[in-house]
Amino acid sequence: MEYLILGFLTGLSLILAIGAQNVFVIEQGLKKQYIFLVCVVCSISDFLLIFLGIFLFHFFYQYFNLFIEIFLNILLIIFLIHFVYSKIKFFQTNINFNSDIKDYKKTEIFLKTLGFTYLNAHVYSDTVFFLGNFSKNFLLNEKIYFGVGASIASFLFFFGLGYLSTYFSKYAQSKKTWKYINLFIIIFMSVLTIYIIKETLYLY
Numbered sequence: 001m002e003y004l005i006l007g008f009l010t011g012l013s014l015i016l017a018i019g020a021q022n023v024f025v026i027e028q029g030l031k032k033q034y035i036f037l038v039c040v041v042c043s044i045s046d047f048l049l050i051f052l053g054i055f056l057f058h059f060f061y062q063y064f065n066l067f068i069e070i071f072l073n074i075l076l077i078i079f080l081i082h083f084v085y086s087k088i089k090f091f092q093t094n095i096n097f098n099s100d101i102k103d104y105k106k107t108e109i110f111l112k113t114l115g116f117t118y119l120n121a122h123v124y125s126d127t128v129f130f131l132g133n134f135s136k137n138f139l140l141n142e143k144i145y146f147g148v149g150a151s152i153a154s155f156l157f158f159f160g161l162g163y164l165s166t167y168f169s170k171y172a173q174s175k176k177t178w179k180y181i182n183l184f185i186i187i188f189m190s191v192l193t194i195y196i197i198k199e200t201l202y203l204y
Helices: 004-013 022-032 035-061 066-088 106-118 122-135 140-163 163-174 177-202
Strands: none
Touching: 004 035, 004 122, 004 140, 004 177, 022 035, 022 106, 022 140, 022 163, 035 106, 035 122, 035 140, 066 122, 066 177, 122 140, 140 163
């Protein structure tokens, strides 16, 4: 259960950011156009990418030697430090959502959702690399719980964002809201960074 919660909190920390994909989900929610389709595509995509990363690292972990494991941990630490730094530095909070209603076909929305998901480099660094790398030392059942927890966070986040977008859009443009969200992310990710640094030092 602890790995389920860890996966949920880690996945939530990664996804809690106003990027192109999340803005698109909010816009579709405001327009009330194919919200279910958009949320399903985003959620299932996250689920597939999360477990792709977990099982890739699980499969190749048997071929890792000490040098490769330390190298991957160092990359993970660099990723986390950059991630935390990006939350600490000044960020733009006044986001304008384009709620102009246009008559898009279902196929167009589906393709746009795929584009915002799979053409976004961050989705691969966050799901495949980070979650897979972070869970590489877990036992197989712990990895599955971790992946399920992260996937649940994605499903809840996207469906909440899509169907409650009218409510969330007011707060998404609030500097105060993002101050508290970023504070949570900074603290949680900083704790993970310290944990991975300790694990890396233990390998020497």
